[in-house]
Amino acid sequence: MAWEDASSRVALRTMFDAAVAAADPRHVLSAHLPDKPRGRCVVVGGGKSAALMAVALEDAWPDVSLEGTVVTRYGHAVPTRRIEVIEAAHPVPDANSERGARRLLERVRGLGPDDLVLALMSGGASALLALPAPGLSLADKQAVNRDLLACGARIGEMNCVRKHLSAIKGGRLAAAAAPAHVLTLAISDVPGDDPAVIGSGPTVPDPTTFADARAIVARYGIAPPPAAAARLARGVDETPKPGGLPNSEFRLIAAPMLALREVAETARRLGLTPLILGDALEGEARELGTAMAGIARSVRTHSLPVAPPAVLLSGGETTVTLGHGPTGRGGRNTEFLLGLAVALDGAPGIWALAGDTDGIDGTDDVAGAVLAPDTLTRVRAAGRDPRAMLAAHDSHTLFDLVGDAVRTGPTLTNVNDFRAILVG
Amino acid sequence: MAWEDASSRVALRTMFDAAVAAADPRHVLSAHLPDKPRGRCVVVGGGKSAALMAVALEDAWPDVSLEGTVVTRYGHAVPTRRIEVIEAAHPVPDANSERGARRLLERVRGLGPDDLVLALMSGGASALLALPAPGLSLADKQAVNRDLLACGARIGEMNCVRKHLSAIKGGRLAAAAAPAHVLTLAISDVPGDDPAVIGSGPTVPDPTTFADARAIVARYGIAPPPAAAARLARGVDETPKPGGLPNSEFRLIAAPMLALREVAETARRLGLTPLILGDALEGEARELGTAMAGIARSVRTHSLPVAPPAVLLSGGETTVTLGHGPTGRGGRNTEFLLGLAVALDGAPGIWALAGDTDGIDGTDDVAGAVLAPDTLTRVRAAGRDPRAMLAAHDSHTLFDLVGDAVRTGPTLTNVNDFRAILVG
Numbered sequence: 054m055a056w057e058d059a060s061s062r063v064a065l066r067t068m069f070d071a072a073v074a075a076a077d078p079r080h081v082l083s084a085h086l087p088d089k090p091r092g093r094c095v096v097v098g099g100g101k102s103a104a105l106m107a108v109a110l111e112d113a114w115p116d117v118s119l120e121g122t123v124v125t126r127y128g129h130a131v132p133t134r135r136i137e138v139i140e141a142a143h144p145v146p147d148a149n150s151e152r153g154a155r156r157l158l159e160r161v162r163g164l165g166p167d168d169l170v171l172a173l174m175s176g177g178a179s180a181l182l183a184l185p186a187p188g189l190s191l192a193d194k195q196a197v198n199r200d201l202l203a204c205g206a207r208i209g210e211m212n213c214v215r216k217h218l219s220a221i222k223g224g225r226l227a228a229a230a231a232p233a234h235v236l237t238l239a240i241s242d243v244p245g246d247d248p249a250v251i252g253s254g255p256t257v258p259d260p261t262t263f264a265d266a267r268a269i270v271a272r273y274g275i276a277p278p279p280a281a282a283a284r285l286a287r288g289v290d291e292t293p294k295p296g297g298l299p300n301s302e303f304r305l306i307a308a309p310m311l312a313l314r315e316v317a318e319t320a321r322r323l324g325l326t327p328l329i330l331g332d333a334l335e336g337e338a339r340e341l342g343t344a345m346a347g348i349a350r351s352v353r354t355h356s357l358p359v360a361p362p363a364v365l366l367s368g369g370e371t372t373v374t375l376g377h378g379p380t381g382r383g384g385r386n387t388e389f390l391l392g393l394a395v396a397l398d399g400a401p402g403i404w405a406l407a408g409d410t411d412g413i414d415g416t417d418d419v420a421g422a423v424l425a426p427d428t429l430t431r432v433r434a435a436g437r438d439p440r441a442m443l444a445a446h447d448s449h450t451l452f453d454l455v456g457d458a459v460r461t462g463p464t465l466t467n468v469n470d471f472r473a474i475l476v477g
Numbered sequence: 478m479a480w481e482d483a484s485s486r487v488a489l490r491t492m493f494d495a496a497v498a499a500a501d502p503r504h505v506l507s508a509h510l511p512d513k514p515r516g517r518c519v520v521v522g523g524g525k526s527a528a529l530m531a532v533a534l535e536d537a538w539p540d541v542s543l544e545g546t547v548v549t550r551y552g553h554a555v556p557t558r559r560i561e562v563i564e565a566a567h568p569v570p571d572a573n574s575e576r577g578a579r580r581l582l583e584r585v586r587g588l589g590p591d592d593l594v595l596a597l598m599s600g601g602a603s604a605l606l607a608l609p610a611p612g613l614s615l616a617d618k619q620a621v622n623r624d625l626l627a628c629g630a631r632i633g634e635m636n637c638v639r640k641h642l643s644a645i646k647g648g649r650l651a652a653a654a655a656p657a658h659v660l661t662l663a664i665s666d667v668p669g670d671d672p673a674v675i676g677s678g679p680t681v682p683d684p685t686t687f688a689d690a691r692a693i694v695a696r697y698g699i700a701p702p703p704a705a706a707a708r709l710a711r712g713v714d715e716t717p718k719p720g721g722l723p724n725s726e727f728r729l730i731a732a733p734m735l736a737l738r739e740v741a742e743t744a745r746r747l748g749l750t751p752l753i754l755g756d757a758l759e760g761e762a763r764e765l766g767t768a769m770a771g772i773a774r775s776v777r778t779h780s781l782p783v784a785p786p787a788v789l790l791s792g793g794e795t796t797v798t799l800g801h802g803p804t805g806r807g808g809r810n811t812e813f814l815l816g817l818a819v820a821l822d823g824a825p826g827i828w829a830l831a832g833d834t835d836g837i838d839g840t841d842d843v844a845g846a847v848l849a850p851d852t853l854t855r856v857r858a859a860g861r862d863p864r865a866m867l868a869a870h871d872s873h874t875l876f877d878l879v880g881d882a883v884r885t886g887p888t889l890t891n892v893n894d895f896r897a898i899l900v901g
Contacts, residue, residue: 244774310779310781329775329779329781330772330775330781331771331772331774331775331782332775333771333775334771334772335768335770336764336768336820337767340760340761341764343759343761344758344759344760344765344768344769345768346759347754347755347757347793348754348755348758350668351734351754351755351757354669355734357734357754357755358753358754358782369771396759396760
């Protein structure tokens with residue numbers, strides 16, 4: 054098969070759709086379900102995919118009496134039949150986050166050893182299930198969070214402190230469910246897919262301690278509100294430690310690398326040699342585009358790191374740093390593509406697609422875009438300057454201008470960004 | 478073999494030395510020599526490696542009566558026995574560049590069909606062999622060059638105009654040598670290794686025309702000095718076109734990809750699986766470090782794109798954009814490593830070496846450095862902040878602080894940057 058414009062575009066879109074499908078709980082959840090329980094089946098969960106995961110479960114187990122509650126983001130609910138859905142705020146929690154978390158804890162209390170708790174976790178759960186430890190207010194927790202963010206604490210450090218100020222995070226939900234068996238089915242959008250990081254791990258043991266949390270607060274010179282400071286100083290009510298939640302089991306049902314492996318299979322069926330470069334590539338979006346241009350050129354010129362026809366696949370989440378100038382319509386995936394395009398400068402035989410698997414590249418209704426060798430030529434023919442549009446972060450406008458923006462609508466799932474560079 | 482700190486460092490340094498050796502004309506030139514000529518053997522050449530290439534030729538052909546001249550940069554001469562060496566200015570030509578170029582043309586005139594001209598070309602030759610076309614002064618040529626640079630013309634456009642204002646570039650040297658056979662032996666430090674680009678191709682046919690040169694000057698609204706404008710308008714004395722130099726042959730004896738392939742063999746002998754990502758990776762140095770960190774982490778975590786123990790190899794030339802703050806001692810290779818280090822944040826089992834094959838990473842006497850998992854810890858233990866040092870482009874200081882700067886001295890050759898990331 055010759056890789057011409059039409060075939061390359063179809064192949065890339067097929068691969069993007071395969072990535073989204075690999076992250077869709079309606080496709081992947083049922084394969085991870087255990088035997089049906091002898092006792093009750095209680096469903097809890099949180100995250101931007103929580104409602105869609107609940108639907109997938111209801112579809113997979115039509116004959117099981119499911120009860121329970123999941124918390125998702127405003128606008129992310131879908132109709133369920135048996136499982137309750139609560140909507141709450143993200144990324145800053147609101148009263149519904151607190152109500153939702155409290156309801157989840159109520160749901161799992163008083164269960165027996167024959168009962169099963171299914172915990173449906175996905176990105177955003179940390180904010181959507183926000184219940185301060187007894188004696189603390191949501192405002193107390195948020196003040197500490199804000200200070201940690203402002204002082205440049207690492208994500209691992211922030212999670213340690215959060216877990217020790219929370220009534221649900223750091224394994225406390227699973228502890229409350231004992232002696233029932235807890236099975237967590239998770240969709241990961243975090244680098245490394247660490248179960249303790251996804252939604253701050255409400256069903257996962259926490260290796261960190263109150264002493265760690267106190268050291269972090271001291272290291273950054275943070276003065277927590279009195280109730281939070283008192284709780285950290287007292288150090289009573291420690292999170293469950295590794296080995297301390299024998300009733301809890303964790304299964305990743307969707308993750309960036311799982312999706313990339315699926316796409317690699319799709320690529321092979323299309324006659325392309327896939328090369329997965331990584332599932333957690335980060336950095337400034339346009340600069341990752343420049344780096345990838347060098348690799349793609351080498352494929353074309355030297356058949357290295359892989360011989361064409363091939364596709365370079367990667368996931369992860371890039372960054373777009375805004376300058377002081379005016380800012381147009383754009384997102385990190387289309388900015389990546391535009392950086393790639395400028396570096397490739399019309400090099401023949403190279404096409405690409407980048408998109409956010411959640412269907413929203415930034416804040417617009419654009420999921421991503423397709424880049425072709427003639428993209429910049431067509432932009433210039435329309436009287437616009439691609440470099441100026443890159444400088445203005447106006448990449449959605451650019452790809453809309455040439456009719457190559459990709460729109461999927463919100464997918465209600467998320468395994469982060471997807472990038473495919475096809476070298477024919 | 479377990480990849481511990483000592484063995485990883487030795488392997489990385491062995492690979493860097495292999496890259497430099499693969500670019501050293503004393504190792505690679507002799508294999509590309511033709512049969513010894515029946516007639517005279519005239520040597521011409523230009524570039525930062527010209528003198529070392531001349532020595533390599535003298536060593537390889539001790540019994541051939543070699544005559545000729547090469548032009549190298551001030552400070553890049555080495556003692557030769559038979560071939561004359563002229564030193565000239567780089568990157569801005571001086572009177573010696575003009576004298577050298579004139580001398581090369583004299584050397585090749587009046588030769589016969591049994592004579593052989595060996596042209597030894599390497600990076601920098603374009604400035605080191607600068608002879609304006611008849612009627613033009615060096616100042617005329619430089620004025621046009623300056624204007625082209627200032628208006629953002631592409632490198633291919635600048636070369637087109639330069640060749641049509643030169644008495645030696647764009648194949649004119651080879652044309653002057655006819656009917657003698659001309660064999661060019663070249664060391665490439667340019668992306669794509671295009672023979673017409675290395676030193677502006679004095680022995681290589683030029684596909685561009687006076688009409689192209691006039692169009693470029695018009696496109697950017699440049700007003701050349703009267704003599705240059707007149708020459709372009711007249712359009713007489715066209716460069717040799719493809720097919721028009723049947724006496725001229727071109728062989729690449731060293732290039733970034735040739736060096737990377739050599740290093741890949743070295744890596745295999747060391748028990749590492751090599752993956753060559755490309756020979757022309759560009760972009761902001763620290764951002765390429767961030768991108769590479771994602772790939773290295775994936776090797777470690779997912780055995781993709783290659784299973785460990787492995788080494789990710791790449792070449793090309795990155796950029797360091799200076800901010801407004803104070804600037805320390807640094808170069809693009811060590812800045813790449815520091816960007817990589819910050820992104821890896823101490824991830825275990827990953828070591829790296831980056832260095833300039835010319836032995837000079839920037840302007841300092843540092844060629845590059847070695848990064849280990851504990852590098853940042855050691856920097857912090859010494860009371861310094863790695864992120865602050867990165868922001869100040871103070872990477873040479875940082876690697877000197879922990880004793881991990883690599884110093885080779887000037888190598889008198891150059892196949893650009895070399896980067897190896899070892900994942901144990």
